[in-house]
Amino acid sequence: MKDKYINALLKGTVNVLKTMASTNPKPGIPFTKGTKKTLGEVSGVIGFTGATLGAVVVSFSKACALKITSTMLMEDYTEINEEVKDAVGEITNMISGDARRNLEDIGMAFQAGIPTIIIGKGHEIKNKCNGPCYCFVIPFTCDGLEFFVEASFEC
Amino acid sequence: MKDKYINALLKGTVNVLKTMASTNPKPGIPFTKGTKKTLGEVSGVIGFTGATLGAVVVSFSKACALKITSTMLMEDYTEINEEVKDAVGEITNMISGDARRNLEDIGMAFQAGIPTIIIGKGHEIKNKCNGPCYCFVIPFTCDGLEFFVEASFEC
Numbered sequence: 001m002k003d004k005y006i007n008a009l010l011k012g013t014v015n016v017l018k019t020m021a022s023t024n025p026k027p028g029i030p031f032t033k034g035t036k037k038t039l040g041e042v043s044g045v046i047g048f049t050g051a052t053l054g055a056v057v058v059s060f061s062k063a064c065a066l067k068i069t070s071t072m073l074m075e076d077y078t079e080i081n082e083e084v085k086d087a088v089g090e091i092t093n094m095i096s097g098d099a100r101r102n103l104e105d106i107g108m109a110f111q112a113g114i115p116t117i118i119i120g121k122g123h124e125i126k127n128k129c130n131g132p133c134y135c136f137v138i139p140f141t142c143d144g145l146e147f148f149v150e151a152s153f154e155c
Numbered sequence: 156m157k158d159k160y161i162n163a164l165l166k167g168t169v170n171v172l173k174t175m176a177s178t179n180p181k182p183g184i185p186f187t188k189g190t191k192k193t194l195g196e197v198s199g200v201i202g203f204t205g206a207t208l209g210a211v212v213v214s215f216s217k218a219c220a221l222k223i224t225s226t227m228l229m230e231d232y233t234e235i236n237e238e239v240k241d242a243v244g245e246i247t248n249m250i251s252g253d254a255r256r257n258l259e260d261i262g263m264a265f266q267a268g269i270p271t272i273i274i275g276k277g278h279e280i281k282n283k284c285n286g287p288c289y290c291f292v293i294p295f296t297c298d299g300l301e302f303f304v305e306a307s308f309e310c
Contacts (some may be wrong), residue, residue: 047202047210047268055202055271089283113202113268114285114307116210120278128244128270152269 002134004106005153006030009056010138012098013149016091017142021072025147028139033150039122040148041065042080044092048100050110054153055127056099058092062121064145080119089115095149127152157289159261160308161185164211165293167253168304171246172297176227180302183294188305194277195303196220197235199247203255205265209308210282211254213247217276219300235274244270250304282307 010027017025040059048054060068062080069087070077077084092115100110118125127135129152137150165182172180195214203209215223217235224242225232232239247270255265273280282290284307292305 043273045200045202045210045271045273047200047204047271049202049204049266049268053267053269055200055269057271085281086283089281093283093285111204111266112208113204114208114210114288114309115283116200116202116212117281117283118198118200118273118275118278119281120273120275123273123275123278126240126244126272126274128241128248128272130248130269133269154269 002136004103005134005151006136006138008099008102009095009149009151011102012095013138013140015098016094017068020091020094021068023068023071023142025140025142028141030136030138033135033137039124041119041121042085042088043118043123043125044088045116045118046092046096047113048110048153051108052154054151056096056149056151057125057127058088058095058147058149059125060088060147061145064142064147067143067145085117085119089117125150129154157291159258160289160306161291161293163254163257164250164304164306166257167250168293168295170253171249172223175246175249176223178223178226178297180295180297183296185291185293188290188292194279196274196276197240197243198273198278198280199243200271200273201247201251202268203265203308206263207309209306211251211304211306212280212282213243213250213302213304214280215243215302216300219297219302222298222300240272240274244272280305284309
């Protein structure tokens with residue numbers, strides 16, 4: 001089951017960033033949260049309900065958030081302003097939507113809340129399940145810059 | 156409608172902290188997000204789906220998170236360790252649960268995802284609705300220490 005969640009989010013992330021930001025993010029090998037630090041500077045968080053409960057986080061370095069927003073909005077962004085924050089929220093929302101469609105195709109229906117954007121140098125993120133869960137991080141590089149998609153779903 | 160959300164979260168927060176941490180948080184006057192900075196050091200985020208979409212954030216200063224966890228777990232915490240992070244996640248989950256019961260009592264059924272905990276000095280939080288929404292912050296003090304409950308619900 002964990003592989004199905006990973007697959008749905010991996011496909012969703014690649015598809016959204018290809019379509020919205022004309023970039024081709026390269027996924028690395030997914031790993032279990034806790035084995036490696038994943039500190040971001042701008043992150044989008046979105047809650048999942050339905051087939052089970054979960055949360056998905058898309059966490060960018062400053063350079064990566066600026067690069068992707070600049071490509072997406074066709075304007076040069078050099079600071080994390082309101083437009084960059086909103087773009088990260090929108091990307092999180094769209095990755096969630098694409099992943100949910102992928103999960104629905106295999107018979108799992110989910111709803112999602114609204115994205116919350118977190119801004120802060122080197123912030124740490126921890127999802128907290130009530131009991132056993134599938135927790136994983138998919139690392140990506142995009143034009144040499146790093147970002148992470150991490151998720152937790154209750155078993 | 157905004158007042159109903161504020162009321163449900165205000166009652167939920169007071170009730171959970173009274174019950175779990177034997178404290179009596181004093182609510183201040185709710186305000187509109189954006190009019191005042193609300194930077195936290197440990198925050199819990201949880202997504203809402205159902206009657207409408209939303210997100211709720213409970214954001215503590217370091218001192219307040221340590222104080223509440225120490226009282227809740229009856230042990231003296233001086234650093235933001237895994238237990239403090241988990242306690243903030245649990246408090247967020249319980250406030251969400253209490254608020255959802257309060258909203259259900261007035262005919263609005265919500266589900267919630269799992270809490271995501273954010274740790275980082277002075278991180279900023281922004282909820283992003285798809286269209287018009289009710290966005291507000293309820294400030295609280297607890298033994299003289301500050302924390303905030305902020306929420307956004309689509310109209």
